[in-house]
Amino acid sequence: MQLSTGDAEAPGRGPRVLVVGGGIAGLSAAQRLYQHGAFPHLRVLEATARTGGRIRSERKFGGMVDMGAQWIHGPSQGNPVFQLAAQYGLLGDKEMSEENQQVEMGGHLGLPYVSYGSSGQSVSPELVENMASLFYTLLDQTREFLHVTDPPVPSVGEYLKQEVGRHAASWTEDQDTKKLKLAVLKSFFNLECCVSGTHTMDLVALGPFGEYTMLPGLDCTFPEGYEGLTNCIAASLPKDILVFNKPVKTIHWSGSFREETLPGETFPVLVECEDGDRLPAHHVIVTVPLGFLKERMDTFFQPPLPSEKAEAIRKMGFGTNNKIFLEFEEPFWEADCQSMQLVWEDALLLEDAAADLQDTWVRKLFGFLVLPTFGSGHVLCGFIAGLESEFMETLSDEEVLQSLTRVLRRMTGNPQLPAPRSVLRSCWHSDPYTRGSYSYVAVGSTGDDIDLLAQPLPGDNTEAQLQILFAGEATHRTFYSTTHGALLSGRREADRLISLLDAKGQPPQPRP
Structure with missing residues (x-):
């Protein structure tokens, strides 16, 4: 769909609102504004040909798989x-059950059904x-360090490794068993990097870590894919609100911009798109x-963002967590197996990983569902x-398939494994409109930086506020x-x- 300055909005009263991005945040903002009824001039500018953003479901392997958000x-x-x-109506009876809603997971994932060691023996x-x-x-x-003025170490990773070292000092088993224990712990570290969306837990700030809030309920998935949710939200909006293949180049704000169809009105914001369209908005x-x-x-x-907001963006953490789906002719796992863990028995938990990703990237893989x-x-x-995940994106499908085939043959002890x-x-890091998966509170930042990012612009006087919202x-x-x-x-x-x-006394006009 094309959108030019001439047909961006029909002339008329009411604020012009542009939403940049058609992920679940942008869609929920648009849905709320549309339902209110006082925003007749509303558009969502989406850079790609689809809504959903980091929610993306694909029909593959005879069913639907989620490439991004899953649970x-x-x-x-x-x-x-x-x-x-x-x-x-997107969930099944089990997902909707009272029993499932009352489960307290505490952020802990279930144990792997089987743990394969790199020696070819299960752990x-x-x-x-x-x-x-x-x-x-x-x-x-x-x-527990959320309200502690001076946490013992800066990062979650350092704290965990320090405490593991303390526990390991009292282990009485032989050296091989101690090494295996640390290797298993290393695998759980890899899993937590996926959960937190970071390269290493050494990058995740210890103090603010407890501020993340977990809700009760047994994590569940959408039987027909997560994108069904964003499709439903999008379907609740008139088609002309969603504008696809419309990447934004620059947002000019704190200005006085005009629209040909409304010669007497000025707008504080002008959205310049990659295709040359220039769309004024309130x-x-x-x-x-x-x-x-x-x-x-x-x-x-x-003009550029205020220095404190720009600094908050720089300090906050944003990493990559990718999925790799492997399809087999026949399963090599048992019928009731739900997950498998990969344990590299020579892994050194308390030392940094090797820098040569060509040969070592597969070691960051926690395992498989x-x-x-x-x-x-x-x-x-x-x-x-992490960086291993980003390196994986540079490889061909065939290289990834061959590498993981070698890993599975080694781990299962079956050199003939098909x-x-x-x-x-x-490939979320390569995607030009995401550049990764999701955020975390990095060492050097706090929850205050999240709040700072969320503050609208400009922030210096009440009369001109709410030009750009985040x-x-x-x-x-x-x-x-x-x-x-x-x-x-949103x-x-x-x-x-x-x-x-x-506050201005403009009455809402609820939608039917």
């Missing part, structure tokens, strides 16, 4: 994503369970990922985070990195504009 974290009544999914489930218990006990402890809600802002903020805003069987394929979904018949992977998961202080945080942030900024209109 509803904490599916209970306090989670707006869960509420919306229930409203749209004792009892040893894995003991190390998982130790790891999650220590991880819970890291959340308000712009920016919902692009933090990774995009980190890369483009110097040219994306004119076994996806429910659909169609004729049997599919494993692997997770890998190779997967196909591979599919996400939404997205990275702007939610306690639900960052989640879809429900993104959804709530609603928050829509409500900010609604409150502005209500």
